[in-house]
Amino acid sequence: MKINRRHFLTSAIGVGLLSGVNRCQPIGEKVGISVEELDRAVAQPVLKTNYFSSPVNIESIELLYNGRDYLVRSRSTDGAVGIAVTNTRAGYLYPILNQLVIPFFLGKDARNLDSLLFEVYRYRSNYKLSGLALWCCVAWVEFSLLDLLGKIAKKPVGELIGNVIRREIPVYIASGRRDTTSEEEVELLKKSIEETGVKAVKFKVGGRMSNNADAMPGRTEKLIPLARKVLGDDIAIHADSNSSYDPPKAIEVGRMLEDINTVFFEEPCLFDHLEDTKKVADALTIPIAWGEQETSIRRFRWMIQNNGVQVVQPDLHYNGGFIRTRRIERMAAVAGLPTTLHISGGLGYVDMLHFASCTPDIGKYQEYKENVTETGKLYEPPLRLKDGAINVPSGPGLGITHINELLRNAKKIV
Ligand SMILES: [Mg+2]
Numbered sequence: 001m002k003i004n005r006r007h008f009l010t011s012a013i014g015v016g017l018l019s020g021v022n023r024c025q026p027i028g029e030k031v032g033i034s035v036e037e038l039d040r041a042v043a044q045p046v047l048k049t050n051y052f053s054s055p056v057n058i059e060s061i062e063l064l065y066n067g068r069d070y071l072v073r074s075r076s077t078d079g080a081v082g083i084a085v086t087n088t089r090a091g092y093l094y095p096i097l098n099q100l101v102i103p104f105f106l107g108k109d110a111r112n113l114d115s116l117l118f119e120v121y122r123y124r125s126n127y128k129l130s131g132l133a134l135w136c137c138v139a140w141v142e143f144s145l146l147d148l149l150g151k152i153a154k155k156p157v158g159e160l161i162g163n164v165i166r167r168e169i170p171v172y173i174a175s176g177r178r179d180t181t182s183e184e185e186v187e188l189l190k191k192s193i194e195e196t197g198v199k200a201v202k203f204k205v206g207g208r209m210s211n212n213a214d215a216m217p218g219r220t221e222k223l224i225p226l227a228r229k230v231l232g233d234d235i236a237i238h239a240d241s242n243s244s245y246d247p248p249k250a251i252e253v254g255r256m257l258e259d260i261n262t263v264f265f266e267e268p269c270l271f272d273h274l275e276d277t278k279k280v281a282d283a284l285t286i287p288i289a290w291g292e293q294e295t296s297i298r299r300f301r302w303m304i305q306n307n308g309v310q311v312v313q314p315d316l317h318y319n320g321g322f323i324r325t326r327r328i329e330r331m332a333a334v335a336g337l338p339t340t341l342h343i344s345g346g347l348g349y350v351d352m353l354h355f356a357s358c359t360p361d362i363g364k365y366q367e368y369k370e371n372v373t374e375t376g377k378l379y380e381p382p383l384r385l386k387d388g389a390i391n392v393p394s395g396p397g398l399g400i401t402h403i404n405e406l407l408r409n410a411k412k413i414v
Contacts, residue, residue: 033335038301041330046161046323049111051153056080056110061102061141063094066410069346070094072144076110082148083403086140087317087344089133094413097137100126110145117142117323135295135320142321143351143398150397157398161326162358168389169356171349171368172200172238172263178208178215182223186230192370193235199388200236200263200365203227205253206244209270213244220253228260236365238289240266247279254284263364264289264311264340274299278308289313291328292342295320300328304335311363312337316351317344329359338363347375350383350393357392378402 057077063086064071070090074082090097104123108116120138121127146157158164173192177185189201205220207213214220227237239257241250250268257265266289269276281288287310294300295318303309312332314325329339340363341352349368356362372390376383379393380401393399400406 033305035301035305037334038305038331041334042297042301042327044330045114046326047111047113047149048160051155051160052111052149056149056152058105058108058110058145061105061144063090063097063102063413064407064410065413066406066408069406070413071406071410072097072140074105074110074141074144074148076148076152080148080152082144082146082151082397083400083406084140084143084147084398085347085406087136087346087348089136089317090140093133093137096129096133097140098414100124100129101134101137101141105141105145110149113142113145113149113323117320130295132293132295132315132318135324136317139317139319139321142323146322147397147400154396156357156392156394156396157322157354158358158392161322164357164392165360166357167392167394169353169362169392170200170365170389171198171385172202172236172365173198174202174238174240174367174369175204176369178204178219181216182219182226185219185223186226189227190230193231196370196385197388198368198385199234200238201227201231202238202240202266202367204242205239205257206241208242208244210244212246212249221256224253224256224260236263237261238263238266238365240289241268243267243270245269247276247283250276250280251283254280254286258284258286262286266290266311266313267292274303274306274308277303278306281308281310287311289340291315293318297324297327297331301331304331304337310337312339313342314339315342315344315348316355317348318342322351322355325355333361337361340366343367343369345369346371349390350375350379350398353383353390353392354398378405 059075059077061074070086072084104120150157150160185203207215239262245268254265264287268280271293277290289311290309291313292315314328316325319325332339338361343349343352352366356366372383372385378400383390395401
């Protein structure tokens with residue numbers, strides 16, 4: 001029997017896989033949301049400024065490199081310090097950061113972050129670079145300033161942009177591989193599940209921006225049923241095509257994903273082809289996840305208002321930071337949709353933990369790419385993956401305890 005998305009989401013399997021979704025408002029089927037409603041959600045202040053009784057003037061912001069990670073260190077005139085870790089793209093985006101983003105923030109009051117994030121877009125016509133190359137750089141400065149503000153307020157980032165409502169975040173392990181055969185891929189996923197205790201995984205389908213071509217002939221068609229057969233019914237399965245398909249092929253692959261009760265189908269069509277993505281969402285019963293490359297609040301709004309997406313999936317780094325992403329999440333909440341972040345590498349999963357800690361509807365599982373054993377040691381208590389969930393850092397700001405480990409041999413990049 002063919003079921004529509006409403007029935008899927010109110011069925012036992014749908015409820016189990018997407019707990020947290022407001023079941024009175026069927027996902028992707030809420031109609032009549034006005035642009036004005038969504039705009040009102042976006043316009044609400046995000047940063048809680050009541051923790052700060054006097055100005056927090058930004059004295060310096062520097063990009064550092066320690067031989068492995070790029071760091072952004074900010075200082076206030078009162079001596080507060082914030083440190084954030086970038087994603088690896090800083091290795092080639094640093095001229096934008098150093099020349100077009102950092103200078104704008106110097107001398108400003110960090111309590112005004114909400115408005116500064118728009119003003120930096122106007123500064124030196126930065127809006128002409130609009131896209132993730134610009135917004136990554138803005139995000140790294142924002143992370144660093146939120147860390148600084150959190151240290152002054154003695155509050156974790158989650159308390160600066162909301163209320164911390166959970167301290168354990170269930171994750172799915174995301175495989176990034178397409179060089180595996182379907183059999184090899186399923187074995188690797190099985191091994192990850194056995195080693196970590198996670199209850200959820202994601203694999204790649206299609207060939208990545210590949211105009212319907214598969215990574216290798218027949219891989220996707222074999223992988224989908226094989227994964228369910230080998231991993232069993234208790235594992236939540238997610239699939240990501242990375243913009244591989246046109247709508248007919250995406251719908252064909254989506255039907256196979258429906259057959260195995262996939263939690264969501266991510267980026268079925270070219271990521272900036274909003275209409276094609278909506279066509280697929282309209283045809284399928286499973287939710288479409290979308291938004292990792294998106295940086296436009298208006299395009300997020302269009303997709304949310306038009307039911308083109310059912311799991312809203314911005315990336316904190318690509319989308320310009322916590323505050324801009326909170327605005328997207330608020331629009332999603334108006335439509336009854338979960339916000340399940342895409343993550344950048346490195347400490348991107350920790351940024352996700354903070355955001356998920358204070359976001360009412362995160363869906364069920366957040367993305368994770370297996371490096372907590374290494375980087376979790378930077379925190380006290382250390383971050384660890386246990387029973388399929390990672391603990392949220394409890395310290396102020398971004399919560400890194402052993403900051404000197406990061407700063408060892410760090411040199412300024414100009
Ligand atoms: Mg993806």
